[in-house]
Amino acid sequence: MHVDVGNALSEAATPGVPRDALDRLDDRVADAHRRISEGMDAGEFGYAALNLPETVDAGEIRAAVEPFADADTVLTVGIGGSALGAAALCDALGDDTRTEFLDNVDPAGVRDLLDGIDLSTTVMHVVSRSGTTAETLANFLVVRDAMQDAGVDWTERTFVTTGPDGNLRDLADAHDLPALSVPDGVPGRFSALSTVGLPVAALAGVDIEGVVAGAREERDSLTGSLFDCPAYAYGALAYALDSRGAGVNAVMPYSEGLETFAEWFAQLWAESLGKDGLGQTPVRALGATDQHSQLQLYRAGPRDKMVSLVTLRDRPDVPIPSSDLDGLDYLDGASLGSLLDAEFRATEASLAESGCPSVRVELDALDPESVGGLLYGMEAACVLAGELYGVETFTQPAVEWGKTAARGLLRGDESLPETPSLRVE
Numbered sequence: 262m263h264v265d266v267g268n269a270l271s272e273a274a275t276p277g278v279p280r281d282a283l284d285r286l287d288d289r290v291a292d293a294h295r296r297i298s299e300g301m302d303a304g305e306f307g308y309a310a311l312n313l314p315e316t317v318d319a320g321e322i323r324a325a326v327e328p329f330a331d332a333d334t335v336l337t338v339g340i341g342g343s344a345l346g347a348a349a350l351c352d353a354l355g356d357d358t359r360t361e362f363l364d365n366v367d368p369a370g371v372r373d374l375l376d377g378i379d380l381s382t383t384v385m386h387v388v389s390r391s392g393t394t395a396e397t398l399a400n401f402l403v404v405r406d407a408m409q410d411a412g413v414d415w416t417e418r419t420f421v422t423t424g425p426d427g428n429l430r431d432l433a434d435a436h437d438l439p440a441l442s443v444p445d446g447v448p449g450r451f452s453a454l455s456t457v458g459l460p461v462a463a464l465a466g467v468d469i470e471g472v473v474a475g476a477r478e479e480r481d482s483l484t485g486s487l488f489d490c491p492a493y494a495y496g497a498l499a500y501a502l503d504s505r506g507a508g509v510n511a512v513m514p515y516s517e518g519l520e521t522f523a524e525w526f527a528q529l530w531a532e533s534l535g536k537d538g539l540g541q542t543p544v545r546a547l548g549a550t551d552q553h554s555q556l557q558l559y560r561a562g563p564r565d566k567m568v569s570l571v572t573l574r575d576r577p578d579v580p581i582p583s584s585d586l587d588g589l590d591y592l593d594g595a596s597l598g599s600l601l602d603a604e605f606r607a608t609e610a611s612l613a614e615s616g617c618p619s620v621r622v623e624l625d626a627l628d629p630e631s632v633g634g635l636l637y638g639m640e641a642a643c644v645l646a647g648e649l650y651g652v653e654t655f656t657q658p659a660v661e662w663g664k665t666a667a668r669g670l671l672r673g674d675e676s677l678p679e680t681p682s683l684r685v686e
C-alpha cells in the first residue's frame with residue numbers, strides 16, 4: 262500500500278502534526294519497531310500474527326477446502342474476527358455471489374438466509390478461535406438442524422477452524438469433521454491471513470497465494486522509520502492526530518469491493534486500541550456515496566476527525582455513453598472510473614480546503630497482492646499504534662464483560678447492574 266500523510270500535517274490541517282513533531286515521533290516508532298520485532302521473533306501472543314506471511318501454509322488450506330470446491334454456496338458461521346477477514350477478502354476479490362456470512366443472531370436474518378440457499382449444495386465453515394462463542398454455536402446448531410430437516414448429511418458438508426479446546430473442537434473430534442487449527446498466538450481480529458480468513462476466500466476463487474505474497478511484501482517494508490514504511494506512517498499519523506484531538510477516524514474507501522474492509526478495520530482499530538480511556542473511534546464510510554451524506558459533517562462539523570481516504574491507482578472501467586442532455590457535456594468522453602477518481606480528488610481537496618486532516622491510502626489495483634498488503638499493513642499500523650498508546654493491543658476485556666453477562670442472563674442470572682430508565686411511549 263502507498264500512504265500520503267501530507268494533508269495530516271499542521272501546515273495543512275487542524276488538528277495536524279507539525280513536521281518537527283513527526284521527527285520526534287519517529288524516534289518512538291524506532292523503539293516500538295524494536296519491541297514489535299522482538300515479539301515477532303519470539304512468536305509472542307498477538308505479535309505472532311505479523312509472521313503469518315511466512316508461517317501460513319496456503320497449500321494446506323487449499324487441500325482442506327478442495328473436497329468442497331463444487332459447493333454452490335459457501336456459508337461462514339462465525340462472528341467478529343472469525344468472519345470479517347474472510348468477508349473482507351471475498352468482498353474485495355472473490356465471487357461473492359457464492360459466499361454467505363452468518364455473523365449475527367437476528368432470527369429474521371438467519372431465517373431469510375436459510376430460505377434463500379440450497380443446503381444440499383452448501384458447505385458450512387464454522388469458525389471460532391475460542392470454540393465457545395454463543396452466537397456462533399447457536400447459529401451452527403440452527404444450520405445443522407436445517408440441514409438435517411432437508412435430509413442433508415451435515416457432517417459431509419461442514420468443516421471447522423478452531424483452537425485446541427472448546428465446544429467446537431469437541432464437536433469436530435466427535436464427528437470426525439475436517440478441522441483446521443487457528444495458529445498459535447494469533448488473535449481473531451488479526452487472523453484474516455490464516456486458516457481463519459483464507460479457506461473461504463480460496464473457495465470463493467481468491468488467489469490466496471497472491472494475497473499472502475502481498476502481505477509478505479508489506480512485512481518486508483517494516484523498518485524502524487515511519488518515513489520508510491507506509492504501515493507505520495499510517496499508524497503513527499493516526500496516533501498523532503488522535504493525540505491532537507482527532508478522536509474519530511472515518512475510513513472511506515473509493516471502491517465498493519473495499520466496503521467490508523472498512524468493517525474489518527473498525528473491529529481491528531476499536532477492539533485493539535480502545536482501552537484505558539484511549540483509542541480512536543473508527544467510522545465506516547464509502548466513496549462516492551457518502552460524499553452526499555457524511556462529508557458535510559467531516560468538513561463543517563467538530564474538528565475531531567481524520568479521514569482515511571482509500572483508493573485504487575487502476576480499476577476496470579465503464580464508459581459513460583454520450584448524451585444530448587443539457588449541461589452534461591462535462592461527462593462527454595468520461596467513464597465511471599474517471600468520475601469516481603475525480604470525486605476522490607475533489608473530496609481530498611475539499612477536506613484540505615476546510616483544514617480537516619486526511620491520509621491517502623492507495624492500492625495499485627483491487628488485486629490479491631494489494632489487498633493482502635492492505636490487510637497486513639493495517640494490522641502492522643494497529644500494532645504500532647498500540648505500542649505508541651501503551652495499551653494491551655491484543656486483549657478485549659470490555660467485550661468479554663458483555664459476553665459473560667449475556668450468558669448469565671440466558672442461565673437465569675438477573676444480577677446485572679440496574680440501568681436508569683426514563684420511558685417515553
Ligand SMILES: O=P(O)(O)OC[C@H]1O[C@H](O)[C@H](O)[C@@H](O)[C@@H]1O
Nearest residue numbers: 341342343389390391394449660
Ligand atoms: O473466534 P471466537 O472465539 O468465536 O471470537 C469471535 C469474536 O469474539 C469476541 O467478540 C472477541 O472480542 C472478538 O475479538 C472475536 O473475534
